[in-house]
Amino acid sequence: MMYFKLMRIFLKENFSFRRLLGVDLKKSKGKAILLVVVLLYSLGAFLFTFGYMFFDLGKVLAQANLVEMLLMYLFMYVFSISIMMVLFRANGYLFRYKDYEILEPLPIPHRTVLFAKATVMLIMIYVGIIVFVLPIGFAYFYHSGFSFVGLLFFLIAFPFLPLLTTIVFSLVSMLIARLTSRFRKSNILNIILMLAVFIGVSAFFMSMNFSEDQNPLLNQQGFIKGLGEIYIPMMWFVEAVHNHDVISLIMLIAVSAIPFYLFLILIQPLSLTTNQKGVTIVTRKNSKPAKSQARPLFETLVIKEVRKFFSIPIYAVNAGLGPLLLLILGILSLVYKNKIMSFMSETVGLPVSIEIVVAIVVLFCLATVYTSAISLSLEGKNLWIIKSLPIKPQQIMNAKLTFNVLLGLPFAYFALVLISISFQFSLVDFLVLMLLATTFSLMISAIDSFVNLQFPKFEFMSDTEVVKQSVGAMVGILGGMAMIALNGVIFYFMDKAIAWQLAMAFVAIVDLLIFAFFMFLINKYSPKLFAKMAG
C-alpha cells in the first residue's frame, strides 16, 4: 500500500540515526559511543529530575486524595508541548513540504501523501511529548495504585490526546505563514506572530482562574482545574483513566479522531494550493536602488549570523527565548517587586538569598541561548561558500561564538541592572553578578561552538531538525544546564568558607578558565575539523 511505502520513506528521512544526529554510526564509532553516553546521561538526568518533581508532587496529591490531578498535569504538558511543536512544524509538514516537487509528479493521490505526512508529524509529536508523559504517568500509577484497566485506557487514550490541538494550531501555523508571506520582513513577522500566539494562549489559560490578588504561581491546581472545566476532553481523559469510565474514553476518542479525519479530508485542496504556491517563484522588481556597504571581515561574519538568526523563525524562537525572558524578567522586577519578594518568602522558601536566585535565573536564561551549538550546522548546503573563501575556520567559529554572546549577554546586563535597582543590591553584589553572567556566557558559547565543530549536521530537510533535534542542540541546552549545576556545586562548597560574593567571583574565574580551555580547543582543532567537513 502506497501509504505505508510513503510512511517508510518519510520516517527514514525524519528519524534515521544519521538524519536525527548527523552521525554515521558505521564510520565514526567513537563519536557514536560518546553520543549515546551523552544522550543517555541527558535523558536519564531529565527523567530523574522531572520524574522526581512529579513523584514528589504525586505524594502530596495522594495524601490530599487528589492524585488524578497528575493526569491533568500530564494532559497540560501534552497540550502545551503539542501546541509548540505544531505551530512550528505543521506548515512544513502539511502545507509547504519540501519534497512536494518530487512527490506531486508521481501517480500518488495527494490524499495519500497528506495522510502519510500527517502521520509522521504526529509521530514526531508523540516522541516529543512522551519524554514528559512517562515520568508523570509513572508517578500517577505509583501513587494511585497500579490498575491494568487504567493503564490500558491510558495507552488507548494517549495517541488521541494531541489531535485537537494539532487541528487548531496547524491552521494557525498555516495562516501565520500565509499572512506574513505577503510582507518583505516576513520571517521577523512570523517570529513575532508565533511568539504572540504562544504567549497569548498561555496568558489566556493563566487568566482563567485567578482573582487579581492571587499569585498565579500559588494557584496551579486551580488553574489546571479551570482548564478542565472549559476543555472537556481533559476531563474525559481523567475520567477514563482514573475512574475507568468507558463512555469517557469513547467520547475522547470520537471527539478527537473524527474531527482529525475530517480535518485531513477538508484541508486537501488547501494543502495542494499552498504547496503549489510554495514552488512558484514570483520575483518582484524593486524600484528602490540597492545600497552597498563595506564592513570589516569579522563584523560582516557576525552580521551574517544576525541575519541568519532572524531569517529562521524556529531558530529565533528557540535560541532567542532566553533573552526575551531576561527582558521580561527585568521589567517585571520593577513592576512586581513586592509580589516577587512575598512569593520568594512564602512559596519557594529557599535557604538562599535573592541574589543567588537571581544568579540562577540569569544563568538559566543564558544557558538557553545556544546559537553557537547549531549555527555551523545551519550552514548546511551553503557550507561551500565559507569553505571556498579565504577565511580562517577560527574566524568563522569566533564570529559564531561572538554572536551567541551578543545575543544573550546584553539582555542579562539589562535584567541585572533593573533587578539590582529594584532589590537595591549593593554595588559589589551587582558587579559580581555581572561578572558571573559575563564569564558564564563566554564559557557556554565556547563549549557550544566546540560541540558544533565536533558534531555538525549538514544534511537536513528543514531547519527544525538542526534547531531542535541535532546533537548540537541537545548537548548545547543540556550542557548549559550541566554547567549551571557545576557552578552550583563549586559555589556551594566555596560559600561555606568565604563570603558569597567572593565565592561567586571564584565561580566566575572557573568559568573563565573553562572558556579559555575551549577557545584553545577551537583554535587548535577547527582547521583540521573544517577540512574534514563535507561541503
Next chain:
Amino acid sequence: MLKITSLSKSYDGIKKACDNINLEISGGDIYGFIGHNGAGKTTLLKSIAGIIDFDSGEVLIDGNSIKHNPLEAKKLIAYIPDNPNVYESLTGMQYLDFMADVFAVDIDKRKLLINKYATMFEISDVLNNPISSYSHGMKQKIVIMGALIHEPKLMLLDEPFVGLDPKASFLLKELFHDLCNKGAAIFFSTHVLEVAEKLCNKVAIIKQGKIVANGDTPTIVKDQSLESLFMELIKES
C-alpha cells in the same frame, strides 16, 4: 596558475573518486573539463577550491598550496558550484557585500563592479529583494557576480551554463574571454561538448577518476569532433 600534482581522493577508502590526477593550467587558459556522471569532476573542483580534503597529491594556485596555505590560495580563486545554494535570507546586495567584505574589495570598486555586472545580467532591479525570491537562473547570476567581485585569477566552475538563459550564457562566455585576456584562468566542467569545443583552448577528459586525455583542444580533437572522441574514450575499458 593552477598546478595539480598526483591528486587522489577516495570517499570510502576503496574506490578512488580522483586517481593520481596531474593537470597544469596557465593564465589565459579556458580549460574545459569533461566526464560522465560520477567520473570525479565535482570532486576535483571541490578539492581545488579547498572544500573537500584530498588524500594525497598537491594543488598549487599561483604557487600557494590549497592544503598548506589555504587562505592565500583562496584569495586568488572563485568557485561556482553546480547548484546555486546561497544564503537565501540575504538580499542580492547583502550577499554581494558579504563576498566583497571577505575579499576586502573597497567600496568604490565594488560599487563599480556590482553596477557593471548587475546591468549586464539584468538583475539591478531585484538586488534589494531576498535571494529566496529569485529564480534558479537569477540565483546562478548572483553567485557568478559574487565570484567576480574580487576579480579572481582562477575561476573554478561546476556546470556553469546550467540554468542560464541563452543571453546570460553568451555573456558568461564573453566574461570568460575578458578575464583570460587579463591573465586569469578558467577551469570549468561541462556536459555540453559543443561549448567545450568552441570555447576552450584546452580540455581534459576524466573517466572513473582518471584523466584519460588532456591538452590543447585542436590537438586532442584532431580531425574528429569532441563528442566522438569523448564517446570513444568512454567506451574503452
